[in-house]
Amino acid sequence: MAETKTAAYICKGCDIDKRVDVAALVKTATKSGKMNLVREHDFLCSAAGVAMIQNDIDNEGVTHAALCACSRRAKTEAFNFPNTAISRGNLREGVIWIRPDTDAARETTQEMAEDYVRMACAEVKAMTVPGGNPNTGTVKTLLVVGGGMSGMTSALEASKAGYKVVLVEKTGALGGWAAKLYRRVPTREPFKAPEDNGVTDLVARIEADSNIKVYLSATIAKTDGAPGRFKVEIAIESGAVANEDIGAIIQATGFTLYDANKLPELGYGKSPNVVDQAGLEALAIAAAAAGRPICRPSDGQPVNKVVFVQCAGQRDSSGTHLPYCSGFCCNTSIKQAMYFKDSNPDIDTVVLFTDLRTPGNGEDFYRAAQNKGVIFSKGVVSDVSAAGNACSVKFKDLILNEEVNTQADLVVLATGMVPTSGPDLDQLSEANRVAEGGDPAAKQHVVELMSKSVLNLTYRQGPDVPQFKHGFNDSHFICFPYETRRTAMYNAGPVRRPMDIAQSQEDATGAAMKAIQAMENAGLGRAAHPRAGDLSFPTVRLEGCTQCKRCTVECPFGAIDEDEKRFPLFNESRCRRCGTCMGACPVRVISFENYSVNTVGSQIKSVEVPDEFSEKPRILILACENDAYPALDMAGMNRHEYDPFVRVIPIRCLGSVNTIWITDALNGGYDGVMLMGCKHGEEYQCHFVKGSELGRYRLSKVGDTLKGMNLETERVMDLEVAITDMATLPQKINDYAALIKSFPPSPFKGF
């Protein structure tokens, strides 16, 4: 590669030249920035401006360019020079748009602009051009685990998009729960009657599809490798083992019904006339096969009255049963009540509910059931007892506020969904820790947990994808629903949250599309969501590594294994490029080509810190590029002004913040450091799931450092920022700046 030649380009467009002294910026780039070549342009993102830069790259040998114009989030298509290291100085959204156009403000605005030029120059000199992940795999076959409605839909959708699919089903037939349904909740207008479950049609389409290879009675014995080059061992019941090369994985392993045996107070197990919803479907199928109405299981006599008990073992606040609503069961009970009403309107059907929840077009279906004469009563069932062929249901009527006893021939319990998500990784690692003592019972516990594993990954971080609440696989409910914390593995259907067939099928389609993107990106050596297309990848300087394992433990995506010498072994294809490993590394040996301890550190050091008598404090803002930095850009676009003494550096994730940056800043005379990251915890918004949480945990220790330096602990502030905070963020910055100004200047200035 040719030797390094640096260049800075300063744009005068968008009124930048009217607000700041561009000649002075050119001087700054040349003198402080030490750039080999500095040019200004009236309109840098125009064809002429871009051609000027391209010409310098082609003919002047420019390898590193600092573009001082607008935010790095703007004009990305114009400023796309693939083989050149590019940094951006944010003079527009970051300076002139957030400062008033007054003579009084001119001086501080100019200082701000000069600092951003210095920072862009410093950053680009610390960068190299990302080369792409060398460790790519180009397999484009999708593995779908689970042959139910979600799995079959994923397989068909991926096949329609032109990809090969391997579909693995544990049981001897495709169809999953849907195949056990007599009818399903309606999917199309007018949503008034149950319709065919649709399984036969889907199975026929799968069987006729040459792109889809189906393994029945088979499970995943082992999954090794990385996106684009997974090696999967499929164990078939007959004892045979099949090996498949796989690009991405969809886990659509569905659910089981909550065990009604845990509900003896509702009569389950005491009488054959108390069934769960699956039990009723079985009765309906048997009745239809025999060409007779549904009969009482105890004596085969006709049913005159059915009571449906909603929320059986669900939405339980006592901690005994499921705490959540499964979302599908109200519609199912409505459908099952129709089985009776449609065959004989004289059969009494009573649905006892506390809140009737009918997602999708269920409201029409509910209304249709009311029209058919299904009685809906708001009540909580306390006891179901069985005497002979009859059941007695005791419930509290919540509208009439009284205890009621009613008789029924058949009682149906609406129990909820329990995901088939494999062992909980935290439980498993705790079990492993206990088992290290050699206790046989503890070892047996590990074996039991491992027997539930779905994917059997060989990842250091555990055999399955991590779970979040209530045993469901982790996936962001709103922003990135199918993503798991393992790259190129996607969730579809009730394994990630309770849902009905229609939702599962939508989910399955979405997951298939995401999996295809992941395979394609992996093949090109690029990152997947949320830095889709990023070619940088982490490298580690092993000679400096102390084998502390923080990177392997903290990586939210299980991308880092350990080699036989216990050094970290990066699987670049599994990496999402969040930089959490880089932030975690106490000896700072992990870096990306265009994002490292040095690229940010040199920016921090390049800012000119005025002396303590100038009354111009300096505040460093490290802003997450996913929410906080766009929010600041939007504040600029809306001309919300904020303090001129802040210097903003975008970071990939709060998790990538290395504490050395903070100590460097404070030692360098900055008066305060403000960290902006996404919300963490139960309702996290971190795009890297755990990044902001890990970053915050790490930074919670920074107070000791401050005390050691004899500084006020408030000088480092952690702020949760969402994209919606765009309008309030400037005020928060100003409040913090006012607080910092109330302290004496940092004693470290001038050292």
Added chain:
Amino acid sequence: MSDLNQQMAAKYQNNFLREIEEQAEMGEWVKMCMQCGLCSGSCPTNFHAGWDHPPQELFMMIRAGKRDEVLKSNSMWMCTSCYNCYVRCPRKVPVTHVMHGLAEYAYRIGQSPKNQPTQHLSKTFWDNATKTGRVNEVKLTQSLYFKDGIGSGIKKAMEMQAVALGLVKAGRLNPLEAVGIAHKCKDIKGIHAMLAKANELEAQHKAEKAKA
């Protein structure tokens, strides 16, 4: 009348919901209520003070088969027909009309509460207005005031004395109406014939319903 009540109770056994659906006007809407309570929340009459049961509770009681309690309830007589509930019901249940239907049915089979003022007024108004085709205001007021006996009637009349005199002075009330000299409809015979036909049709309709 009470034999009609027994007849109906016997006919429908324990299925009060079906009885209401088939016998009460608009009764078929009762099953469509989804218990959201918007009707009660929208009612301007402060039913907590005077109503036995708010509308959605009444509907629930019908489904729960509480026949006596529903029919003897004063709720449907308390409705002022403002139509707030009717307009707001998300299920488009014509709540006001259902209340009227329930009231009419309870009255028809002799189960409505005795001496209930609204019921009394309705009956008196009907008899009064259909007699001459015009309302005899003095007699109507008298009947309402003296509903609970002479003592309370005189008391109420004295209370309203000033209002009555004001109306007389303004020519809005003719004291001679008290002795039957009152304004009448021009074609009383025609009115009576019309009402007779309506009654005949209504009776026919109800007989058909009762038979079904």
